[in-house]
Amino acid sequence: MCGIVGYTGSKPALNILISGLEKLEYRGYDSAGVALNLNHQISLERAVGRLINLKNNTSTKAKLQDSACGIGHTRWATHGGPSEINAHPHVSGGLALVHNGIIENYQILRKNLEAEGYKFNSETDTEVAAHLLNKYLIKDHNLPEIALAKLMEKVEGSFAFVATCDRNPDQLLVARRASPLIIGIGEKEFYVASDVTAILEYTRQVIYLEDNDYAVLDSNQIAIYNAGQKVTRDISTIKWDLTQAQRGGFAHFMIKEIFDQPKAINDTLSGRLVASHADFKLLEIADWATQIKDLHRIKIIACGTAWHAAQVGKHYFERIARIPCDVEVASEFRYQEPIFQGNDLLICVSQSGETADTLAAIDLIGSQCLTLGITNVLGSSLSRKVKASMLTQAGPEISVASTKAFITQALVMYLLALKFAKLREQINPEELEKQLSDITLLSSTIHEILQSNSEVEKLADKYLDYKNYFFLGRGVAFPIALEGALKLKEVTYLSAQGYPAGELKHGPIALIDPSVVTVAVVQKEEPYFSKTLSNLSEVKARKGKIIVISDASEREEELRSVADDLILVPFINHFITPILTTIPLQVFAYETARKLGREIDCPRNLAKSVTVE
Numbered sequence: 001m002c003g004i005v006g007y008t009g010s011k012p013a014l015n016i017l018i019s020g021l022e023k024l025e026y027r028g029y030d031s032a033g034v035a036l037n038l039n040h041q042i043s044l045e046r047a048v049g050r051l052i053n054l055k056n057n058t059s060t061k062a063k064l065q066d067s068a069c070g071i072g073h074t075r076w077a078t079h080g081g082p083s084e085i086n087a088h089p090h091v092s093g094g095l096a097l098v099h100n101g102i103i104e105n106y107q108i109l110r111k112n113l114e115a116e117g118y119k120f121n122s123e124t125d126t127e128v129a130a131h132l133l134n135k136y137l138i139k140d141h142n143l144p145e146i147a148l149a150k151l152m153e154k155v156e157g158s159f160a161f162v163a164t165c166d167r168n169p170d171q172l173l174v175a176r177r178a179s180p181l182i183i184g185i186g187e188k189e190f191y192v193a194s195d196v197t198a199i200l201e202y203t204r205q206v207i208y209l210e211d212n213d214y215a216v217l218d219s220n221q222i223a224i225y226n227a228g229q230k231v232t233r234d235i236s237t238i239k240w241d242l243t244q245a246q247r248g249g250f251a252h253f254m255i256k257e258i259f260d261q262p263k264a265i266n267d268t269l270s271g272r273l274v275a276s277h278a279d280f281k282l283l284e285i286a287d288w289a290t291q292i293k294d295l296h297r298i299k300i301i302a303c304g305t306a307w308h309a310a311q312v313g314k315h316y317f318e319r320i321a322r323i324p325c326d327v328e329v330a331s332e333f334r335y336q337e338p339i340f341q342g343n344d345l346l347i348c349v350s351q352s353g354e355t356a357d358t359l360a361a362i363d364l365i366g367s368q369c370l371t372l373g374i375t376n377v378l379g380s381s382l383s384r385k386v387k388a389s390m391l392t393q394a395g396p397e398i399s400v401a402s403t404k405a406f407i408t409q410a411l412v413m414y415l416l417a418l419k420f421a422k423l424r425e426q427i428n429p430e431e432l433e434k435q436l437s438d439i440t441l442l443s444s445t446i447h448e449i450l451q452s453n454s455e456v457e458k459l460a461d462k463y464l465d466y467k468n469y470f471f472l473g474r475g476v477a478f479p480i481a482l483e484g485a486l487k488l489k490e491v492t493y494l495s496a497q498g499y500p501a502g503e504l505k506h507g508p509i510a511l512i513d514p515s516v517v518t519v520a521v522v523q524k525e526e527p528y529f530s531k532t533l534s535n536l537s538e539v540k541a542r543k544g545k546i547i548v549i550s551d552a553s554e555r556e557e558e559l560r561s562v563a564d565d566l567i568l569v570p571f572i573n574h575f576i577t578p579i580l581t582t583i584p585l586q587v588f589a590y591e592t593a594r595k596l597g598r599e600i601d602c603p604r605n606l607a608k609s610v611t612v613e
């Protein structure tokens with residue numbers, strides 16, 4: 001995700017900004033930039049790609065070294081592709097501003113500003129904030145706290161802003177809502193950052209700004225406000241070391257990304273699910289109404305974890321929207337001779353948007369039918385090849401084992417299925433409203449599940465000596481079993497096979513004995529619950545060990561009658577169950593790998609993005 005660094009003091013700001021941005025590189029980005037305030041002038045430097053490009057651009061300009069006040073940013077594209085024009089800082093008059101987050105009402109703000117004569121250079125949501133802040137500063141005779149308060153009133157969504165203006169060469173203006181921002185305190189100097197990692201080299205004394213705080217700082221003083229009142233905030237001392245801090249205090253990216261999931265869900269819903277649940281926006285397919293009504297069938301193509309998410313998606317499209325849907329692994333699909341018609345829809349799901357086999361599927365289909373991409377990376381090859389592309393807003397996924405991408409892919413397909421169902425009149429307004437309202441509970445429920453991860457950690461301890469696993473599920477729990485098995489094998493190197501629970505007796509049951517662990521995902525919906533329980537009795541009869549993950553807390557006794565261990569997750573509705581039951585499986589894989597001392601974030605033989613066949 002994007003990163004912010006700011007500095008005001010007496011040292012050369014450029015070096016501090018660049019070294020701070022380097023510390024944030026792990027978050028993933030596709031462009032970077034700095035703005036330096038010097039002699040009542042803003043110098044702007046931006047570059048696409050790695051930070052080294054920005055470093056090379058700035059290293060030849062000695063004058064930049066004289067500035068002791070500036071702001072820097074690494075951008076991970078959301079609104080507008082990765083380009084120099086879209087890179088931050090954005091400028092309005094003599095003001096430069098950087099932003100993390102998403103301004104949800106930027107389109108209307110932009111329209112209004114354009115009507116007032118403001119010119120826009122980028123496709124970003126951020127540029128509106130630069131224009132608004134500059135406008136308010138001029139209007140309010142440079143009273144920064146008033147201008148910041150007005151900006152916060154106008155802007156909807158999540159943001160961390162840092163700005164500097166040529167009229168006040170050592171001043172930084174900052175504001176935050178639902179996006180982190182901290183202020184580091186030095187000797188007659190202040191640092192600003194979206195993540196403590198960026199400034200840990202210089203200071204350990206920090207203020208964590210609270211939601212809706214805004215502040216004005218120069219090299220000597222800081223004034224923090226909230227809702228028009230001056231406030232004081234505690235100073236905390238950071239005790240982490242730098243390596244830990246880059247993972248936000250987590251031991252590995254995988255577990256950090258597992259814990260990022262509540263936020264990933266909120267970000268994916270942001271701008272799509274509006275406060276009133278009556279409607280929801282999927283702007284990417286806003287003009288597809290006629291095609292959706294005429295859809296004949298859907299085909300989803302993906303690899304690995306994305307293929308599992310696609311199987312969850314099939315369930316959504318068929319059960320909610322009543323559209324026939326089938327799913328295929330991209331590496332198989334690409335060598336077939338598929339038959340497509342104009343009213344078919346091909347959906348390709350890929351976290352990276354760069355998986356060679358998945359891209360080949362689109363090349364194979366060409367323009368025979370409608371194509372939709374679901375990807376986590378804006379501007380990726382997938383997003384450019386398809387007719388429309390839906391972005392999961394999971395943020396950069398660094399760990400090779402995919403976690404937050406999976407649940408956001410499933411969520412996007414859930415939203416699509418609801419939209420299709422609405423357009424095809426397959427869902428009544430009350431049911432639609434209920435399901436949209438259920439979706440708003442998803443993030444906090446995942447948070448709740450993660451709070452009890454110590455239960456799963458104990459399981460990992462208990463089963464540490466076991467070498468063979470079966471993961472079972474029926475219906476939509478089957479792809480979850482596949483995903484649980486993939487996660488475990490990727491990061492632990494243990495043998496783990498995912499199976500439809502009903503298939504066990506057709507062969508694999510021959511392998512069950514006391515040395516084999518069966519992990520079963522048992523959803524409360526009937527007939528899946530009873531049928532899966534019967535399959536587990538067959539395992540129990542052969543003295544296999546059984547761990548059950550279920551949302552059927554009211555049937556705990558029945559579950560305990562077959563399970564050696566039981567993890568219960570909350571129930572919201574049947575469509576959300578696959579997402580919730582995935583969380584303990586991710587934690588189980590992670591904790592087992594950690595206890596086995598595996599190289600979790602980069603497992604042997606694996607690559608994050610498989611760009612070869």
Ligand code: M6R
Pocket residue numbers: 303304305306349350351352353354355358400401402403486487490606608609610
């Ligand atoms: O970037 P993609 O979603 O297209 O990647 C697909 C698979 O390579 C990926 O999901 C892989 O299976 C992960 N390592 C799973 O954790």
